Amino acid sequence: EEGHPTGTLVVAEKQEAGRGRRGRGFESPAGVGIFMTLVLKPDFAPDRASMLTLIAALAVSKAISEKTGVDAGIKWPNDIVMNGRKVCGILTEMSTELMEIQYVIPGTGINVNQMEFPDDIKATATSLRIESGKIQKRSEIIAAIMEAFEGYYDTFIETQDMSGLIEEYNANLVNLGNEVCVLDPAGEYRGVSEGINKEGALLVRLSDGTLKEIISGEVSVRGVYGYV
Numbered sequence: 001e002e003g004h005p006t007g008t009l010v011v012a013e014k015q016e017a018g019r020g021r022r023g024r025g026f027e028s029p030a031g032v033g034i035f036m037t038l039v040l041k042p043d044f045a046p047d048r049a050s051m052l053t054l055i056a057a058l059a060v061s062k063a064i065s066e067k068t069g070v071d072a073g074i075k076w077p078n079d080i081v082m083n084g085r086k087v088c089g090i091l092t093e094m095s096t097e098l099m100e101i102q103y104v105i106p107g108t109g110i111n112v113n114q115m116e117f118p119d120d121i122k123a124t125a126t127s128l129r130i131e132s133g134k135i136q137k138r139s140e141i142i143a144a145i146m147e148a149f150e151g152y153y154d155t156f157i158e159t160q161d162m163s164g165l166i167e168e169y170n171a172n173l174v175n176l177g178n179e180v181c182v183l184d185p186a187g188e189y190r191g192v193s194e195g196i197n198k199e200g201a202l203l204v205r206l207s208d209g210t211l212k213e214i215i216s217g218e219v220s221v222r223g224v225y226g227y228v
Contacts, residue, residue: 001095001203006041006103009062011013011142015109023162026100032127034110034138038149041103046096047226047228049104050216051200053078053092054169055152056106061172073174075228076193076202077216080110081174083125087111103137103208109143112136124227128159163198170195175221180204190224 008208014030040052057078064072064087072088075081080088088110106203107225111117113135121219155164162169170176177192182189182204191212202214202221214220214221222228 004039006039008040009142009146011036011037012212015178015195019075029114032111032113034142036142037105037107039103040106040153042157044157045102046094046099046101048160049101051095051156052091052104052106052153053090053160053216054196055156055165055174056090056092056108056149058152058165058169058172059145059149060108060110061092063141064088064128066197067141067144068128068136070128070131073157075170076173076196076221077200080226082126082128083133084095084174084226086121086124086133086227087126088189110141111185112138112141124136143184151177159198161198162196162200166196166198173224178228179224180221181224182214183222195220 012035012067015035042049054077057074057080060080061072061074070082072080072082078090079086088108090106092104092106092107094104111125113129114127115129116122117125128141130156152165157164158164158200171192173195176195178193178195179190182191189206192205193203197213198201200216204212204214206212
């Protein structure tokens with residue numbers, strides 16, 4: 001709102017009111033996590049913006065895997081998981097005017113050096129320190145994420161869809177080939193995840209052979225036997 005240029009990265013040491021999807025709280029204790037927001041002012045249609053969340057997830061997945069030496073996968077559309085537990089959430093917000101994007105701000109929260117979590121999330125949450133067995137340097141991880149994001153963003157700008165990144169995204173998708181439960185307001189159902197299409201939607205094959213396109217933001221997808 002204050003006019004900071006595209007590419008501005010804001011990093012907080014802690015958050016007083018961190019938010020997740022659908023207004024849920026996001027634990028943001030001081031000194032142990034990464035809480036950052038990137039300002040983007042792209043020149044493309046607003047309906048393209050939701051895919052930036054997937055690009056951010058791809059960048060975080062790559063950076064964490066490289067820096068910790070432990071594989072970090074993506075739970076569609078934008079949760080990063082290690083050994084079946086969530087280590088990062090990404091929330092993208094946008095402002096438009098007359099069908100033009102004023103700004104898009106992907107916000108990323110990563111559990112880095114936490115060793116314990118509140119009771120309501122400790123069964124599904126983890127941290128880079130827990131998974132790697134050692135304290136991680138937050139500044140190095142941030143730098144690695146931004147380096148990866150710039151490359152993916154350039155590819156996305158050329159195509160304005162996920163066509164140049166589908167293969168890599170699906171290779172990191174922990175849901176791929178697994179039975180998932182789709183939590184749709186009209187009623188939940190199950191199917192097998194077949195990865196994303198070029199629009200970033202998750203393709204789910206139902207038992208009768210029907211292929212459904214799941215749009216991010218409208219529904220949630222989780223594993224049949226747990227979080228992933």
